[in-house]
Amino acid sequence: MIMKRTALLLLLAACFSMPVFAGDGPQPIKLISYNLRNSGARDGDNAWMKRRHATPQMIRQEAPDVFGVQEGLIDQLQYIDTECPQYARVGVGRDDGSEGGEIMAVYYLRDRFELVDSGTLWLSETPSEVSRGWDGACNRTMTWAELRDKASGKEFFYFNTHLDHRGKIAREESIKLIVNEIQRIAGPKGTAVLGGDFNTPVDSPIFKPLTKYMKSVRDKAPETDHKGTFNGFGSAPDTIVIDHLYYRGKLKCLTFSTLDGNYGAPFISDHYPIAMTFTL
Template sequence: MRRIVRGILKTGVFLIALSMGTQAVSLAQSHNLATFNIRYANQTDTGNLWEDRLPHVASLIQFHKIDLVGVQEALNRQLLDLSETLGYEFIGVGRDDGTEKGEYAAILYNPAKFEILDEGTFWLSPTPEKPSKGWDASLNRICTWGKFRQLDGHVFYVFNIHYDHIGQQAREESSKLVMAQVSILNKENAPAILMGDFNVTPENAAYSTITANPDWKDAKTISEIPSYGPAATFTAFDWDKLPDGVIDHIFVKGDLKVIRHGILTDNYGKKYPSDHFPVMVELKF
C-alpha cells in the first residue's frame, strides 16, 4: 500500500513539474521580427529581377523563422507573391492612391502566430489622413500600422515606415508625426515596435528625434546578445562594394525584451536578395 501511495505521489510531483515546465516554455516564447526593404519590382534591374529574387527573399524569411516582417517598396503583386509563397497575410495600402497603386510599407505576418485586431495607414505629411506628399519630400511616404495579439494574449503594435530619401525636413517632421500618431493610436500604451527604412543613419536628427523620447530605444543598443552583422544595411546590389550606412532600424517601446539583433547578409551566387539587408530582432513579451 505504501509503495502505491509513494508511486502516486511521485507521479503527481512529476505531472506538476511537467506542467510548470510547459508553462515556463509558453511564457518564455519569443518571436523573430524584421524590417526588409525588398526593392520594388523594377524591370530595368537586369540580373536582379523580382522573379529571380522572390524565392530567395521568401526562403530568407522562412529560414530565419521571421513571424512578422515590415517591408518597404513592395508593389501589390510582390506582396501577393510573398503571401502565397509564405502562407502569410499582410496589411497595408499603396501610397499613391490609398488602395493598390504605388509602393506599400506593408506588414506581412504569420496568421498561425498572430491575430490582427486593428490596422491602418497614414501619410507622412501635414495631411496624414489622405494620399499626400509632405514638406520637402520627393515622393508620397507612408506608415502602415497594426495592432496584433499573440496566441498567449499579449497585445502589441507595429508601425512600419519608409521615410523620404531626399527631404531632410520631411524626415525630421516624419519622426515627429510618427511619435504623435503612436500616442493617438496606442491609447492603452501597449508594447510597440517602430521599424522601417528611415533613410538616415544614427547621426541624423530624424533618428535622434525618436531616441530623445525616453520611451523608445533602438533595439540594437539594448540587445542582450551584442548585435550581429555589418555596420551597414544598404547594398545597392553591388557585391564588390562595401555596404554603406545603417539606414534601416527597429525601435522598441514598452514591456518587452530584445534578445537578439542582427543585420542579415544572406546571399546567393554573389547576389543579394535585395538592395537592402534585412534587420531582424528576436523579442520576448
C-alpha cells in the first residue's frame, strides 16, 4: 500500500513538472518587411546578381511565416519563388497591373495559411487604376493579403507598401489613403499589420493620421531595437530609420528586430529587413 502511494505521488510530481510546450498556446507568427533593392539599379559590387543568394539565405535563416518585399522586379520574385517554394506569392506590377515594374509582393507559407482574399491598389487619386499620385516621381502601390491560420482559424490582414522617395505631397496623401483603405478592407474590427519602406523618418508629422489608428511595432514590442534600417550599401549613417511596421486589432505584439546580420553578402540590400513576431 505504501509503495502504491509512493508511486502515485511520484507520478503526480512528474505531471506537474512537465514543461508546457509552445503547441499548447497560440503559435507566434513571424513577419518580415524587406526592401530588396531592384535588380535594375546600377550598384556595381552590390548589384543584385552579386548578392541575390543572400535573400533566400536570410529567408531560410530567419524562417518567416509571412514576408513582404518592396522594389521587387519580376526576375527577383521568380528567383525567390524558385529558391523558396514553400511560400506562395500575391501582388502585381505597379506599371501595368501585371508583371511590369516594381511589385509589392506578399509571400506566405502555403502549409500554414489559407489565402482568403488579396489585392493591389495605387497610391493616387484613382487607387483602383494604374496611376501616379500627386507629385510622386513613380507609380506607387500597396498590396494586401487576408490570411487565415489553418490551425487556429484566426485571420489577419497584411498590407505592404512603399511611399514615394521624392514627392512630399505624395507621401502625405498616401498615408491618408492607406489609413482609409485599411479601414475599408479590414473593417472596423479587423486585425491588420502594415509594413514597408515609407521613405520617411519615424518622427515625421505625416504619420499622425496613421498613429491615431495603428500602433508602432517598434515602440510597443516588449523586445525591440531602434537601429537604422537604411544602410546605402555602407554609405549611409546607421541612424536612418525609414522602414516601419504598424498594427491594430486583436494582435499581441511580441518582438521587433532589425535584421542586420550576415547572410552571405556584405550587404543583403541597401535596406535592412525588419521583423516582428506576434500572436492572434
